[in-house]
Amino acid sequence: METPATPTLPINRIVQGKNPREYFDPVEMADLEAGLRAAGRVVQPILVRPIPGSDLYEIVAGERRWRAAKNVFGNDYGMPVVIEALNDEEAEAIAVIENHHRAPMSHAEEAQAAKRQLLRHKGDKEEAAASLGWKPELLERRLALLSCTPAVLAALTRRQIQLGHAELLAGIPPDKQSSVLTGVLAHKVPVGVLKEQLGRFARQLAAAIFDTAQCSACPHNSARQAGLFDESLGEGYCQHPTHFDELTLQAVVAKAHGLRDQYPLVQIVKLSDGSAYLPIAAEGELGVGAAQYAACQGCASFGCAVSALPGSYGDVTLSQCFDAACNTQKVAAWRKAQRENEPPLPPKTAKTLAKRDQPDVTVARPSNQTPQRVKDFRVTEWRKWAAKELMAKPERNRRVMIALARCGHAGDVRSIEFGAAAKRIAGPCVLERLDFAVALPEADAIDAQHLEQLMLAVTASAAFGVGLRDLEALLNYLEVDEGRHFKWSTEFLELFTMSELESLSEEIGLKAKMGAAFKLARAKKKGDFIKSLLAVPAFVYEGTVPVVMQYPRRTVSAASIGLTGDELPVAPVETAEEEALAA
Incomplete structure (x- = not known):
């Protein structure tokens, strides 16, 4: 009985295919070549497929034997082959299976092959695993290795690191993998030592103050590696400490923001x-x-x-x-x-003085620092109060204008505020121009009955232009009574935090007036707390002015500097312009 001959092809008509194996171990290849020399031939045929449009054949499985035979027997050697017409998908699947069960590919090479098969099967992991002859669990484990950087995968392929190294490195950020890999290679760090070192930098998710629901699918969650790999930190760790710290700080900032009120x-x-x-x-x-x-x-x-x-x-x-x-x-x-x-006490009784027996302590008036937002509101209100008083006190209004002109502060007159007042006094068509040549005839056309009020408005508008020091002087000169102007309102109380509102309530006696109801109101949200503060029965809001809205008192008059009308200093006339004004 004749045995059918196995077909052969010259080695020079056989070319490399799309082999998932990228690394050929030199020691293993040397052993294979020695075996071929001893046998004098290649016993096991390789699998090839024809390349359309040429007389060449592409290797599907058996590239190690082909390489060894080429080195031992040369390019003209008749290589035993099995020829099959296969498409790309079939060819790669067979190549992966063949390599997996012979001299196995590296896990990194298997991971890349698994990725390509998954793409061919449009993301269906069961089909991809079946095409490779794998269980779905093995496919998941190999795909998880793709979290490693190319440098780590290359080291795994070249057998420079073990699978355990790669599994541990897969959980840390890519920008850290290369530096850690360098240390592992330089110091030949064992898997167990690497695991211990990485554990020192990991963060416990149980200690997180942010919502860890977002961490469930994160590639840096150790639970993912623990479910797939033999080597991991175990469950409950974040292996991206920088990101963990960022999320923590965001949560801290959010918590701080919630306390601003x-x-x-x-x-x-x-x-x-x-x-x-x-x-x-x-x-x-x-x-x-x-x-x-x-x-x-x-x-x-x-x-x-x-x-x-x-x-x-x-x-x-x-x-x-x-x-x-x-x-x-x-x-x-x-x-x-x-x-x-504290009264003097006999030495024997000094230590036994009960707190209820201690005398009242007299201290200086309490003080604090006013928040800037309250200061800004206060100054705005002071300006409105000063303007109203200037409109109500004609004589002092004129004296203020004299003072402004005398010290070169006439520029403190504000055209916008004056324009608004002028419209209220004389109608909407008054002084709409900023060009003096045009505004002059318009001013001349104003009804004489409005001139007095308009002149008062000119000076009053300066209350919105003077500096803070001059504003305080103006309030003192006009003897502004804050109680006539200040109004308790939600707008005012919204300026304060809950702590400041409690301090303010104690200062004006509102807290004492509310009694036990204050504590209940204080426990509410800020808006409701403010409503409670503005609706206390029998509390006199009218005329009650908190210290924060009171301007500092000082005397502003000729008498305050010891001058009478006849003694007021008059500067000598020095220029033609001043002489003309004096005349």
């Missing part, structure tokens, strides 16, 4: 900042007294600290002072007041 100052504390705040209280070693503490709650430097420190992320520390110098002064003042008001 509660306190004048909300500070995020970081490791690089150091401690720049002090606890503040009415009593205790660092106490400032009850009255001063109430005032401190409305201070621009009073607030809370939100931790961005490891181990205490998001923790809020309440009742903090962020002005160390002021805090030191207030604590010292309270201690001094306690000492000065």
Whole structure:
């Protein structure tokens, strides 16, 4: 009986195909070549497919044997072959299976092949796995390796690192993989040591203060590696500490933002900042007294600290002072007041004095720092009050204009505010022009009955142009009564945080008037708290002016500097223009 001959092809008519194997181990190839020399031939035929339009054939499976035979027997050797007409998909699947069960491909090469098969099967993992003769679990494990950088995959292919190294590196950010790989190769770091080192930098998801639902599908979640790989950090770790810290800081910032309505100052504390705040209280070693503490709650430097420190992320520390110098002064003042008001006691009874028996302590009037937003509102209101008073006091109005002209501040007159007042006084068509030559005849056409009020409005508009120091002088000169102008409103109270509102309520007696209802109102949202503060029965709002809206008092008159009308200094006339004005 004759045995059918196996077809052969000259090696020079056989070319490389799309082999998923990229690395051919030199030691294994040397062993294979030695076996061929001993046998004197290639025993196992290779699988090839014809290349359309040529007399060449492409290797589907058996490239290692083809390479070894070429080196041992030369290009004219008749290579035993099995010829099949296969498409690209069939050819690659057979190549992967053949390599997997012979001298296996590297896991990195299998991962790339799995990716290509998955694309061919339009993302259907079951079909892709079946085409490779794999279980779906093996496909998932190989695809997960693609989280490694090309450098890591290349090292795995060349057998420079073990699979465990690659599995651990797959969980860390790509920009860190290369640097870690360099260290692993340089120091021949074992898998167990690498695992321990990476664990030191990972973050525990259980300690996160942000929503970790977003982490479930993250490639840096150790749970993903734990479910697929033999080597991992286990479940519950974020292997991207930089991103974890970014999300943590975002959560801290969001928490701090939610406290803005509660306190004048909300500070995020970081490791690089150091401690720049002090606890503040009415009593205790660092106490400032009850009255001063109430005032401190409305201070621009009073607030809370939100931790961005490891181990205490998001923790809020309440009742903090962020002005160390002021805090030191207030604590010292309270201690001094306690000492000065404490009566001398016999040595034996000094330690037994009960708190209820301690005398009242007299201290200086409480003070704090007004928040800038309140200052801005206050100045705006002061300007309106001064303007109204200037319209109501003609004589002082003229004297103010004389003072403005005398000191070169006539430019403080504001055309916009004057224009608005002029429209109310004389109608909408008054002085719409900014060109003096045009505005002059328009002014001449104004009904004489409006001139007096318009002149008062000119000076009144200067209240919106003078500087703060001059504004305070103007308020004092006009003897403005804040109680006639100030109105309690939601707009005003919205300027304050909850802490400042409590301080303000205590200052004006509103807190005492509300009694137990204050605590209930304080627990509400800010808008509802404000409504409660503005609706307290029997509280006299009219004429009650908080300190923050009161201007500083000082005397502004000729008498205040010791001058009479005859003694007022008159500067000598020096120029023709001044001489003409004097005449």
